[in-house]
Amino acid sequence: MSISKRRFGFTKDGREVTCFTIDNGKLKAEILDYGVTIKNLFVPDKSGKPVDVVLGYDSIKEYEENDGYLGATIGRVGNRIAKGKFTLNGEDYTLAVNNGPNHLHGGLKGFDKAIWGSEERENSIIFSHLSPDGDEGYPGNLKVTVEVILEENGITLNYSAETDKDTLINLTNHSYFNLNGGGSVLNHTLKLNAEKFNVGDGDCLPTGEIASVFGTVMDFTKERSIGNGVDSDEPCVRLSRGYDSNFILNGEGPAAVLKSERSGIIMTVSTTEPGVQVYSANFLTPRRGKNGADYTYRHALCLETQHFPDSVHHKDWPTCVLKKGERFSSKTTYSFNV
Ligand code: GAL
Numbered sequence: 412m413s414i415s416k417r418r419f420g421f422t423k424d425g426r427e428v429t430c431f432t433i434d435n436g437k438l439k440a441e442i443l444d445y446g447v448t449i450k451n452l453f454v455p456d457k458s459g460k461p462v463d464v465v466l467g468y469d470s471i472k473e474y475e476e477n478d479g480y481l482g483a484t485i486g487r488v489g490n491r492i493a494k495g496k497f498t499l500n501g502e503d504y505t506l507a508v509n510n511g512p513n514h515l516h517g518g519l520k521g522f523d524k525a526i527w528g529s530e531e532r533e534n535s536i537i538f539s540h541l542s543p544d545g546d547e548g549y550p551g552n553l554k555v556t557v558e559v560i561l562e563e564n565g566i567t568l569n570y571s572a573e574t575d576k577d578t579l580i581n582l583t584n585h586s587y588f589n590l591n592g593g594g595s596v597l598n599h600t601l602k603l604n605a606e607k608f609n610v611g612d613g614d615c616l617p618t619g620e621i622a623s624v625f626g627t628v629m630d631f632t633k634e635r636s637i638g639n640g641v642d643s644d645e646p647c648v649r650l651s652r653g654y655d656s657n658f659i660l661n662g663e664g665p666a667a668v669l670k671s672e673r674s675g676i677i678m679t680v681s682t683t684e685p686g687v688q689v690y691s692a693n694f695l696t697p698r699r700g701k702n703g704a705d706y707t708y709r710h711a712l713c714l715e716t717q718h719f720p721d722s723v724h725h726k727d728w729p730t731c732v733l734k735k736g737e738r739f740s741s742k743t744t745y746s747f748n749v
Contacts, residue, residue: 412436412534412561419443420471426526428471431536433561438747440559440566445474446483446523447538447557449586451701452566454747457675464676464747466587466711467701475524479695480585483523484557484568485516487542487549488731489583490657490688490720491616497723499550499732500577506548511614516585518547522555523585535560544576551576551735565679565746572739580733581718582741583684587692587711590671590678593704596691596712597638602668603631603689605658609719613650617720621659629656631689634668637712641691653693653709657686657719667714675749682716682743685729689714716743 412435419430428445439461441451450468453461467482468474474481495506495514507518516523527538535558542553551574558569570582589596608629610620624630628640628648641653648654660666666687667680680687690713697707722728733739 414531414536419445422471422526423475428526429529431529431531433534433536433559435534435561435563437563438561438565440561442536442559443471443474444527444529444538445471446525447527447559448474448484448523449482449566449584452586454676455749457749462590462592462674462676463701464588464590464592464678466589466706469701473699477698479587480516480523482586483584484582485585485715486522486555486580486582487517487547487553488514488579488581489516489715489717490581491515491614493616493721493724495548497579499579499723502550504548504550513614513616520547522582527557534562549578551578553578553580555582557582562744562746564748565744567742567744570739570741572733573737574733574735577732577734579723579731580739581722581731583688583715583717584743585713585715587695587713588669588678589711590669590676591674593710595709597641597709598636598671598673599712600634600636600670600672601631601689601712602634603658603687604661604664604666605687606632606661607659608647609657609659609686611647611650611656611720615651615655615720617657617725619725624658629658631658634670637691641709651693653691655688655690655693657688657717659686659719660684666716669712669714677748679746679748680714680716680743681746683741684716684718684743686719687714687716688720
């Protein structure tokens, strides 16, 4: 196991960005302190050749200039909050609005754009960030950490947070996975441990309805190719130009298994979170990625483990309220085999 670091570059406003490499001889991850971004993740394919299974860029300039949150940590609240407004303890709050009329992925300057503090451990790095009271409209000074652990066969993200005033929290990672290292993701197969999903509207906001996957293209309870269904007339898929929905996890066993026959790589996602946003990169506009790669829409699958979108407006769903004096913690592991 080795951990090393190098200067990755400087942001437009002159902040230095560091790239950490964690290598265990089998897997190798490169993580930026900018957004705790997973820049590369090398995994051996069926012939033992390393494949970089996440999309990303070669320079900090590209991370700053492009949209899409490639590989980044998302917070305070991942996914959407309707109209960027909510009421907590009788007080009304207004958040930054950055996705049509709604708040998305923490706002205009979410955790993906912060440079986090870092502390190296034996096989992990603990990244920390202080989000001040009023940040993007959220109440409370929030101390948040993400420990990135390189396991023998995978990578674990351990999230924790504390606040000095009741607030909202829903942390995730926005890696774009492609188990062939590039090209269309539609030939990958997916299995989800989910029998229900949140029905979404044209803005990808939950309507409140929780629907069964059975008999629809949302049914991934048995391994199925992503391409088979991505162009269907199922309203949630049609409105989002592909998969972009929160699936409600059954609670026991891995949340998701993504496979590519070509590389032979199988990725298993396990999480303590109650949901996973399955997003087939429908809004990934054509762009240049690492090593001159061409990325375009549907070139990756994001599996964003999370609380349900807009849950602050749905009292019966698992709460994303973090109370003063309590500690938020959550854990997601992506493990790999062939
Ligand atoms: C996803 C979200 C998509 C899109 C994307 C970023 O998490 O579900 O609708 O906003 O992030 O481009």
